Amino acid sequence: MQTEIVFAGFGGQGALFAGQIxxxxxxxxxxxxxxxxxxxxxxxxxxxxxxxxxxxxxxGSPLTRTPLAAVIMNLPSLDKFEDxxxxxxxxxxxxSLVNRQPTRTDVDWLMIPAQEIAESLGNRRxxxxxxxxxxxxxxxxxxxxxxxxxxDVHLPERHRKFLKPNIEAIRxxxxxxxxxxxxxxxxxxxxxxxxxxxxxxx
Amino acid sequence: xTKELLEGNFAxxxxxxRAGCEAYFGYPITPQTEILEWMSHRMxxxxxxxxxxxxxxxxxxMVYGAACTGTRVMSSSSSPGVSLMMEGLSYIAGTxxxxxxxxxxxxxxxxxxxxxxxxxxxxxxxxxxxxxYHQIVLAPASVQEAIDMTVxxxxxxxxxxxxxxxxxxxxVGQMMEPAELPEMRPVTRIQGDWPVTGNVGRPPRVLxxxxxxxxxxxxxxxKILNKWYDIQANEIRYKEYYLDDxxxxxxxxxxxxxxxxxxxxxxxxxxxxxxxxRPITTSPFPFSQLDELSKRAQGMLVVExxxxxxxxxxxxxxxxxxxVEFYGRPGGMMPFPDDILGEIRRLAHTPLTTxxxxxxxxxxxxxxxxxxxx
Numbered sequence: 177m178q179t180e181i182v183f184a185g186f187g188g189q190g191a192l193f194a195g196q197i198x199x200x201x202x203x204x205x206x207x208x209x210x211x212x213x214x215x216x217x218x219x220x221x222x223x224x225x226x227x228x229x230x231x232x233x234x235x236g237s238p239l240t241r242t243p244l245a246a247v248i249m250n251l252p253s254l255d256k257f258e259d260x261x262x263x264x265x266x267x268x269x270x271x272s273l274v275n276r277q278p279t280r281t282d283v284d285w286l287m288i289p290a291q292e293i294a295e296s297l298g299n300r301r302x303x304x305x306x307x308x309x310x311x312x313x314x315x316x317x318x319x320x321x322x323x324x325x326x327x328d329v330h331l332p333e334r335h336r337k338f339l340k341p342n343i344e345a346i347r348x349x350x351x352x353x354x355x356x357x358x359x360x361x362x363x364x365x366x367x368x369x370x371x372x373x374x375x376x377x378x
Numbered sequence: 379x380t381k382e383l384l385e386g387n388f389a390x391x392x393x394x395x396r397a398g399c400e401a402y403f404g405y406p407i408t409p410q411t412e413i414l415e416w417m418s419h420r421m422x423x424x425x426x427x428x429x430x431x432x433x434x435x436x437x438x439x440m441v442y443g444a445a446c447t448g449t450r451v452m453s454s455s456s457s458p459g460v461s462l463m464m465e466g467l468s469y470i471a472g473t474x475x476x477x478x479x480x481x482x483x484x485x486x487x488x489x490x491x492x493x494x495x496x497x498x499x500x501x502x503x504x505x506x507x508x509x510x511y512h513q514i515v516l517a518p519a520s521v522q523e524a525i526d527m528t529v530x531x532x533x534x535x536x537x538x539x540x541x542x543x544x545x546x547x548x549x550v551g552q553m554m555e556p557a558e559l560p561e562m563r564p565v566t567r568i569q570g571d572w573p574v575t576g577n578v579g580r581p582p583r584v585l586x587x588x589x590x591x592x593x594x595x596x597x598x599x600x601k602i603l604n605k606w607y608d609i610q611a612n613e614i615r616y617k618e619y620y621l622d623d624x625x626x627x628x629x630x631x632x633x634x635x636x637x638x639x640x641x642x643x644x645x646x647x648x649x650x651x652x653x654x655x656r657p658i659t660t661s662p663f664p665f666s667q668l669d670e671l672s673k674r675a676q677g678m679l680v681v682e683x684x685x686x687x688x689x690x691x692x693x694x695x696x697x698x699x700x701x702v703e704f705y706g707r708p709g710g711m712m713p714f715p716d717d718i719l720g721e722i723r724r725l726a727h728t729p730l731t732t733x734x735x736x737x738x739x740x741x742x743x744x745x746x747x748x749x750x751x752x
Binding site: 209213242 | 381553641
């Protein structure tokens with residue numbers, strides 16, 4: 177049994193780190209994992225994506241054409257990956273920056289105002305954790321509790337102070353996916369030019 | 379030791395440190411710069427030598443010098459940088475000193491690009507610098523293998539006084555996987571009757587690649603060829619998957635090999651009796667294993683991230699006994715598992731021939747659009 181997940185967005189939105197936390201947590205659960213980044217020139221200011229595979233046997237290819245799930249943080253990423261998601265898969269889309277809905281009818285997709293939720297928690301950089309929480313609500317390949325423990329164990333020392341807000345962001349994302357949290361995307365947010373978020377270290 | 383989630387490049391660098399590498403000389407180039415980056419703080423921290431040279435040409439000659447003193451030494455680079463090292467590598471081979479080189483191969487020729495590729499198979503396995511010599515080439519497919527092969531590289535280099543290349547690619551270098559690092563070994567200098575360490579109390583030793591007298595050079599050429607036969611007899615490594623009852627055999631090394639594993643499993647699920655042979659030493663090459671497989675299989679498929687380089691070695695092993703087909707993605711493109719699955723289905727379900735040139739057949743299918751590049 178193998179699950180493949182793409183995390184994609186602008187550099188600085190935390191796509192690569194969200195994937196790493198997923199990989200760490202899978203490893204801690206004793207599963208085989210791979211984390212494969214796009215490391216081309218696009219990393220320098222453009223789109224960044226990674227593919228995480230979690231499996232109960234030795235993983236062959238670290239990339240698949242048709243991943244089961246995607247966390248989509250911006251419009252170019254939706255355009256790039258929408259057609260590739262496996263039928264029956266899951267797509268979590270950041271409605272704060274993406275001004276259209278997916279057209280797939282055979283994929284369970286969710287538009288989530290991740291940036292607004294992150295800002296309501298006081299830090300827009302929590303966007304990746306909000307989306308990760310929503311993903312695990314829809315696709316419980318690992319439990320939210322295991323992910324929180326993974327963050328606790330693997331968050332770099334210099335980022336320890338962000339542990340609690342990160343966990344809160346995961347929970348809020350999951351709550352939104354359960355329909356228990358109502359957040360409006362900021363009027364005018366859809367379709368406006370995304371602001372440039374400076375890259376953060378992963 | 380427990381497993382950690384490690385990036386391939388950092389993992390290879392730390393594995394070299396723990397294998398007792400005492401000196402590192404290099405020059406940055408993507409996609410292997412993380413090796414240099416790791417060494418730049420780790421080696422001084424352990425009071426060992428890290429030096430960023432002015433070029434790859436200088437770096438490999440510094441490696442040459444250190445190796446002559448019996449120091450456990452290495453460099454790392456990527457394709458264009460390794461091309462620059464060829465002269466130095468030939469001198470190292472001509473002097474018979476142990477050296478480890480990690481080559482994280484990228485798309486080429488020329489400046490090419492920084493994406494994963496296997497286009498330097500021939501350069502590393504069949505050629506490289508001038509003169510008659512062979513180097514051991516290890517082809518890891520995962521982060522754990524990259525660690526293990528780096529440690530093994532130092533052991534083999536010293537055992538045989540030979541160049542050992544760890545031939546990775548951008549995928550192995552950049553990906554993260556759970557892996558276990560070895561215990562830290564103490565740094566030791568190589569003993570023996572050849573390192574030049576100052577001749578206090580003993581006769582001087584000479585290390586050189588100059589044999590100005592042709593008969594002497596001929597003797598040296600014979601000597602290192604005989605050594606190569608020892609290496610062939612003792613050091614061939616490979617991994618087999620589902621080969622016991624296989625009618626069809628896929629052959630792929632490194633990243634192409636592990637991608638093919640996913641395809642082989644999918645083909646098995648469809649009832650196709652197919653297995654995978656993944657060479658871990660591409661030099662020496664597992665000729666006899668492929669020779670045996672070619673006697674009992676109905677067809678072979680060679681998968682590479684180039685235009686068919688290992689293909690020639692597989693065909694040499696198969697001796698025309700069975701059809702050998704080829705599928706490749708050159709230029710820094712990685713095949714997806716469903717691409718290779720399509721080729722396995724074709725192998726199993728369409729008439730095959732031992733005639734003609736499999737590389738040309740593949741190229742014609744690409745050129746005419748019969749084979750879609752997605």
